[in-house]
Amino acid sequence: MDVLFMSRLQFAITSMFHFIFVPLTLGLSILTAFMETRYVISGDETWLKMAKFWGKLFLINFALGVVTGITLEFQFGMNWAEYSKYVGDIFGAPLAIEATVAFFMESVFIGVWIFGWNKVSKTFHAVSIWLVAIATNLSALWILLANGWMQHPVGYVLRNGRAEMVDFMAMVTNPYGLLKFGHQIVSGYTVAAFFVMGISAWHLLRKNQPEFFTRSFKLAAAFGLVSAILVGVIGDFHAVEVAKTQPTKFAAMESVWETRKGVGLNLILLPDEKRECNAIERLCIPNMVSLLAFHQPEAEIKGLKDFPRELRPPVMLTYLSFRAMVGLGTLFILLSLVAVFLSRTGRLQNFPLFLKVLVYAIPLPYIANQLGWVVAEVGRQPWIVYGVLKTSDAVSRSVTTAQVVGSLAGFTLLYGFLGVVDIYLLIKYARKGPDDDLSGIIKPVSARRA
Amino acid sequence: MELQITWFVLWGVLWAVYFMLDGFVLGTGILHNFLARTDGEKRVLINTIGPVWDGNEVWLITAGGATFAAFPTTYALMFSYLYTALLLLLFALIVRGVSFEFRGKVEGEGWKRGWDMAIQVSSFLPALLFGVAFGNIFMGLPMDAAGYHGSLLSLLNPYGLLTGVLFVLLFTVHGALYLAVKTVGDLSARAKALADKVWPALLVVAVAFLAYTKFATGLFDNYLSAPLLFVVPLLAVTALLATRILSARGATPGAFAASCVTVLMVVATGVTGLFPNLIPSSLDPNFSLTIYNSSSSPYTLKLMTIVAFIFVPIVIAYKIWVYRIFRAPVTEAEVLGDKNAY
Numbered sequence: 001m002d003v004l005f006m007s008r009l010q011f012a013i014t015s016m017f018h019f020i021f022v023p024l025t026l027g028l029s030i031l032t033a034f035m036e037t038r039y040v041i042s043g044d045e046t047w048l049k050m051a052k053f054w055g056k057l058f059l060i061n062f063a064l065g066v067v068t069g070i071t072l073e074f075q076f077g078m079n080w081a082e083y084s085k086y087v088g089d090i091f092g093a094p095l096a097i098e099a100t101v102a103f104f105m106e107s108v109f110i111g112v113w114i115f116g117w118n119k120v121s122k123t124f125h126a127v128s129i130w131l132v133a134i135a136t137n138l139s140a141l142w143i144l145l146a147n148g149w150m151q152h153p154v155g156y157v158l159r160n161g162r163a164e165m166v167d168f169m170a171m172v173t174n175p176y177g178l179l180k181f182g183h184q185i186v187s188g189y190t191v192a193a194f195f196v197m198g199i200s201a202w203h204l205l206r207k208n209q210p211e212f213f214t215r216s217f218k219l220a221a222a223f224g225l226v227s228a229i230l231v232g233v234i235g236d237f238h239a240v241e242v243a244k245t246q247p248t249k250f251a252a253m254e255s256v257w258e259t260r261k262g263v264g265l266n267l268i269l270l271p272d273e274k275r276e277c278n279a280i281e282r283l284c285i286p287n288m289v290s291l292l293a294f295h296q297p298e299a300e301i302k303g304l305k306d307f308p309r310e311l312r313p314p315v316m317l318t319y320l321s322f323r324a325m326v327g328l329g330t331l332f333i334l335l336s337l338v339a340v341f342l343s344r345t346g347r348l349q350n351f352p353l354f355l356k357v358l359v360y361a362i363p364l365p366y367i368a369n370q371l372g373w374v375v376a377e378v379g380r381q382p383w384i385v386y387g388v389l390k391t392s393d394a395v396s397r398s399v400t401t402a403q404v405v406g407s408l409a410g411f412t413l414l415y416g417f418l419g420v421v422d423i424y425l426l427i428k429y430a431r432k433g434p435d436d437d438l439s440g441i442i443k444p445v446s447a448r449r450a
Numbered sequence: 451m452e453l454q455i456t457w458f459v460l461w462g463v464l465w466a467v468y469f470m471l472d473g474f475v476l477g478t479g480i481l482h483n484f485l486a487r488t489d490g491e492k493r494v495l496i497n498t499i500g501p502v503w504d505g506n507e508v509w510l511i512t513a514g515g516a517t518f519a520a521f522p523t524t525y526a527l528m529f530s531y532l533y534t535a536l537l538l539l540l541f542a543l544i545v546r547g548v549s550f551e552f553r554g555k556v557e558g559e560g561w562k563r564g565w566d567m568a569i570q571v572s573s574f575l576p577a578l579l580f581g582v583a584f585g586n587i588f589m590g591l592p593m594d595a596a597g598y599h600g601s602l603l604s605l606l607n608p609y610g611l612l613t614g615v616l617f618v619l620l621f622t623v624h625g626a627l628y629l630a631v632k633t634v635g636d637l638s639a640r641a642k643a644l645a646d647k648v649w650p651a652l653l654v655v656a657v658a659f660l661a662y663t664k665f666a667t668g669l670f671d672n673y674l675s676a677p678l679l680f681v682v683p684l685l686a687v688t689a690l691l692a693t694r695i696l697s698a699r700g701a702t703p704g705a706f707a708a709s710c711v712t713v714l715m716v717v718a719t720g721v722t723g724l725f726p727n728l729i730p731s732s733l734d735p736n737f738s739l740t741i742y743n744s745s746s747s748p749y750t751l752k753l754m755t756i757v758a759f760i761f762v763p764i765v766i767a768y769k770i771w772v773y774r775i776f777r778a779p780v781t782e783a784e785v786l787g788d789k790n791a792y
Contacts, residue, residue, distance in 0.1 A: 063551035067544040073514050077529025088522020089746045096515035103508045104765045108772050111501035117790050119775050164747040396530035398598045407537050425555050
């Protein structure tokens with residue numbers, strides 16, 4: 001148990017915990033904004049009730065996302081001082097830009113949205129939640145460009161004993177970062193779509209406010225189908241980029257040991273890391289891995305054995321996470337396809353079993369999001385910046401084991417407690433259903449205090 | 451190297467604005483249980499800062515991000531050397547944020563009392579820790595070629611603690627005046643009375659701080675070599691006196707404005723004294739982190755300057771505008787009648 005191992009564990013725990021809240025925020029902000037916009041245009045109060053109900057759940061989730069985000073910024077300096085020194089010249093910029101361009105906008109207009117129901121016009125109130133949604137997605141752009149740089153460093157030179165930025169535009173247009181951004185935001189939208197569908201299904205099973213929840217469900221199903229398909233499409237292009245730029249990660253994702261042309265995809269496969277081969281290989285789809293990697297059936301895939309052991313990522317974890325993520329992603333497309341069909345044809349209530357399945361499906365997109373990050377971060381090992389800096393060289397030198405033991409224990413306890421409280425509140429308010437009393441909300445604009 | 455100086459000024463401005471804005475939120479939290487007598491009053495207090503606390507905290511994230519982008523070496527060493535102190539600060543800020551959000555979500559005596567306590571502790575602790583951290587930065591950290599030789603306990607030296615107390619009292623008065631402006635009736639009167647009562651203690655600690663600074667730190671060297679700079683601490687003291695005078699005249703908004711200037715000038719006093727250091731070494735000046743030996747490359751500094759000069763004015767513009775939307779005082783009737791309130 002050394003500082004390096006525990007710093008990694010702490011970063012994993014704190015970023016995964018933060019990431020319970022972020023994907024929902026990405027998508028639910030857009031759904032809420034859409035609902036409120038429909039209300040402003042049509043004057044139909046059901047849309048307002050929807051914006052308020054889903055908005056409330058959005059806020060309970062949002063609060064923890066915001067406060068746990070600070071931890072991540074601080075940790076780069078606290079636990080990864082050598083990393084921060086070495087790459088701060090290029091990595092610090094997107095973080096600072098994220099704060100200046102996105103965080104301010106997000107935090108200021110969320111205040112307007114929560115407290116401004118009677119203080120700003122209907123239109124402006126809807127605009128403020130759109131600004132929150134835009135800012136949230138912008139923030140994802142900058143943080144993923146930063147992470148994209150760690151995956152595939154571009155636009156820098158090694159000078160003065162560190163990586164220095166020489167081409168900002170190269171970082172901003174880094175295909176790795178942009179594809180990651182695209183893949184991530186639609187994954188977030190999928191989380192939000194299944195969240196809304198699942199909670200709506202729970203109420204529909206109990207015949208609570210059927211009109212309200214059918215409409216919510218319908219909207220979420222369409223949003224979910226489009227998002228889930230895009231997750232797959234962008235994910236496919238993302239995989240090509242990985243194969244091109246991070247051969248060790250790609251080989252681990254598919255558990256390919258020998259370099260060969262026209263590699264097939266085994267539907268059933270179990271890697272054996274010790275013996276450097278696969279223990280089980282069954283049901284092979286010929287040429288599929290080559291096709292996925294380079295969109296060419298005969299393309300050559302570099303096997304893990306072409307790389308020294310110490311430069312390979314943990315294969316089992318990377319492979320299993322990737323497989324499970326892809327499997328779940330496929331499931332989301334199928335489920336939302338059925339959801340769209342049943343809700344469009346008005347037969348949702350006739351299939352209680354399907355509704356039940358959707359209630360239990362709420363956690364699945366969350367899990368898929370986390371697995372995707374396991375692939376991205378574990379698959380990059382032993383590098384913290386691929387090909388440039390090893391994770392083991394990035395950890396703070398002045399930090400002691402006792403300090404990290406203390407902080408790790410503190411984070412685990414505090415986050416565990418807050419996670420329980422937050423989920424309790426989400427369930428409480430999700431079950432309660434929408435509030436019929438809209439008094440104090442739709443005051444005419446003239447009633448604003450001077 | 452003008453870019454480094456530009457970024458030093460921006461760095462100071464970010465911290466100063468952060469303390470001015472979050473200072474009154476921290477102060478409001480410190481006073482939470484002292485000032486409010488009923489659940490309704492507590493909700494009023496939370497709702498005075500409700501629409502703005504999150505945006506105010508972003509100044510801290512931006513100050514951190516700017517340190518990372520412009521002075522990465524300082525960022526790396528400051529955060530890893532002050533590990534445990536920053537950890538406690540983080541925990542407090544996390545708890546404070548969720549307390550505002552969670553407190554009103556469940557009707558229950560115990561639930562509310564728990565979060566009331568959390569608000570108070572998690573507001574007091576950051577105020578104290580920021581003071582202790584900056585006090586120690588003013589003095590210099592024990593660092594040399596071998597790294598850092600301090601610990602959490604070594605930060606709690608008399609000068610560090612005095613700076614901590616200074617920050618706590620400064621934010622308490624600042625928060626009390628904010629509440630005097632942002633509430634009405636008896637609650638507002640009590641907030642103002644509390645500000646007046648704490649003010650003499652703040653004055654005493656501020657004078658002690660200035661005197662002790664002469665002995666414990668090298669901050670005055672810059673002032674002695676360019677006496678014109680004494681304008682900055684002079685403004686701080688003048689604003690502090692104006693706070694009390696304006697309050698005595700019943701001009702509460704004026705007193706709060708003077709308090710804002712006080713906070714800005716207190717930070718400016720420290721930062722001006724530090725220049726060109728960001729963190730001096732108390733062991734050997736050769737190991738001090740300066741704006742020259744810890745900065746980013748000219749390319750990055752130039753890029754970040756462009757970003758800052760475009761976006762910071764935009765941010766300030768919409769922030770002022772939002773403060774105007776919420777400028778009216780918060781009343782109990784309004785909070786109790788509004789389901790969207792905290």
